[in-house]
Amino acid sequence: MTEQVFAAIRRYEAQRTTRRVFPDASAIAGLASFGGALPAAGLSAERVFEMLEEFGSPATVMSTGPRYFGFVTGGALPAAQAANWLAGSWDQNCALQVMSPVVAELENVALGWIASLLEIPSEALGSFVTGATMANFTGLAAARHGLLARQGWDVEALGLFGAPPFQVVVSDEAHVTLFKALAMLGLGRDRVLRVPTDAQGRMRVDAFPQLHSPAIVCLQAGNVNTGTLDPAEELIALARQSGSWVHVDGAFGLWAKAAPGYRELARGYEGADSWATDGHKWLNVPYDCGIVFVRDGAAMTGAMASSAGYLITGNGVDAMMRGPESSRRARGVDAWAALRSLGVDGVGEMIDRCCRLARRFADGLSGAGIAVLHEVSLNQVMVALEDDAQTLRWIEQVQSEGVCWCGGTVWRGRRAMRISVSSWATSEADVDLSIESMLRCAALVRASADSG
Ligand SMILES: *Cc1c(COP(=O)(O)O)cnc(C)c1O
Numbered sequence: 542m543t544e545q546v547f548a549a550i551r552r553y554e555a556q557r558t559t560r561r562v563f564p565d566a567s568a569i570a571g572l573a574s575f576g577g578a579l580p581a582a583g584l585s586a587e588r589v590f591e592m593l594e595e596f597g598s599p600a601t602v603m604s605t606g607p608r609y610f611g612f613v614t615g616g617a618l619p620a621a622q623a624a625n626w627l628a629g630s631w632d633q634n635c636a637l638q639v640m641s642p643v644v645a646e647l648e649n650v651a652l653g654w655i656a657s658l659l660e661i662p663s664e665a666l667g668s669f670v671t672g673a674t675m676a677n678f679t680g681l682a683a684a685r686h687g688l689l690a691r692q693g694w695d696v697e698a699l700g701l702f703g704a705p706p707f708q709v710v711v712s713d714e715a716h717v718t719l720f721k722a723l724a725m726l727g728l729g730r731d732r733v734l735r736v737p738t739d740a741q742g743r744m745r746v747d748a749f750p751q752l753h754s755p756a757i758v759c760l761q762a763g764n765v766n767t768g769t770l771d772p773a774e775e776l777i778a779l780a781r782q783s784g785s786w787v788h789v790d791g792a793f794g795l796w797a798k799a800a801p802g803y804r805e806l807a808r809g810y811e812g813a814d815s816w817a818t819d820g821h822k823w824l825n826v827p828y829d830c831g832i833v834f835v836r837d838g839a840a841m842t843g844a845m846a847s848s849a850g851y852l853i854t855g856n857g858v859d860a861m862m863r864g865p866e867s868s869r870r871a872r873g874v875d876a877w878a879a880l881r882s883l884g885v886d887g888v889g890e891m892i893d894r895c896c897r898l899a900r901r902f903a904d905g906l907s908g909a910g911i912a913v914l915h916e917v918s919l920n921q922v923m924v925a926l927e928d929d930a931q932t933l934r935w936i937e938q939v940q941s942e943g944v945c946w947c948g949g950t951v952w953r954g955r956r957a958m959r960i961s962v963s964s965w966a967t968s969e970a971d972v973d974l975s976i977e978s979m980l981r982c983a984a985l986v987r988a989s990a991d992s993g
Pocket of ligand 1: 613671672673674675716718719761762763764765790791792793819831
């Protein structure tokens, strides 16, 4: 079947720059072909694959193409995509080193490279997880373990019932998944101290609470709306006064560390205790690929390790002792390939380029009289028309034209279109084509507002 598979992949990839970004209505209607009750009789593998190509490929969102600016979405670098195909054929279980020496090696090498790019201390233990949501979960589980172990409480054995209480400090602009992770850990979405943020969405140093005992302090590197990073140096110094654990949600923004032109924004983050980030966003590795590091490796294994007589452990710390999952796919192989193909310079150039292109969006749109709602400092741009109703119609119009795709958001009470430049594949020409589409759509919306 290999020939059939690669022919389909070639046909799909040929459409990457030309097909509309969001599938049209007829492609969506075709999805009905997949359903119904499971027939009694099976089909050949070839026929099943044909169905996927015929009805599946046209209904994808072309997020691997160069003009997808929704959410914070990377594409898949050629080397990473190719590695993903081969690793799929390998079908390795990566829980233990003995299950797959090759994947254990590739993942450990990739984790070391990522730590070095992000200036995470070399003593930290790392793990590949599904995404930043689980990276936050794992980092915070280690934090919970670390804080309570110091007080003689074994939270994995005893749970949180009766445990000594501690505070959790978050930014008012913390990501929804951070709250989800806190909820899953029994730390509570609402039982947090929320620190107000400045006009650009950064945690305010002057509003940081006075802490009288060790807490978990969560910083954010990369606000999903403005792209800003909390001022880590000052905030970590304050957190240290109470002996607190500092966790970083750096899903995309921590990658500023790897970019010569933007590294300064991430100054101080190396002083934290745990770091959550994504490979499938700015490193442009296929889904699912999140990464977590914990400075105190014993806190990480304390929170995550499990043992049984039949589990043969290898040299170093096996993957399942460092993360929430046991059996899982070889996600670190894609990351290794992405990094090896780019090198240090290539990673930096990719991050720099995305930020430059975000600036190009901001300049092009503001030059044409469209409001940019914040200082553009990284790869995120929020823009808006005169009122919320027009902005909503504008977003719909841009999405339906299909040249590019951007989502919406609300910033300080105002509706905005959100442009995130995160793909290796985006060029200046793609930005210019997208700006033209946005301006055409804005003119339509404004004209209909005037006549209505
Ligand atoms: C995307 C994002 C997350 C969640 O990441 P997933 O990979 O979707 O799990 C968490 N925090 C921030 C700041 C993000 O941008």
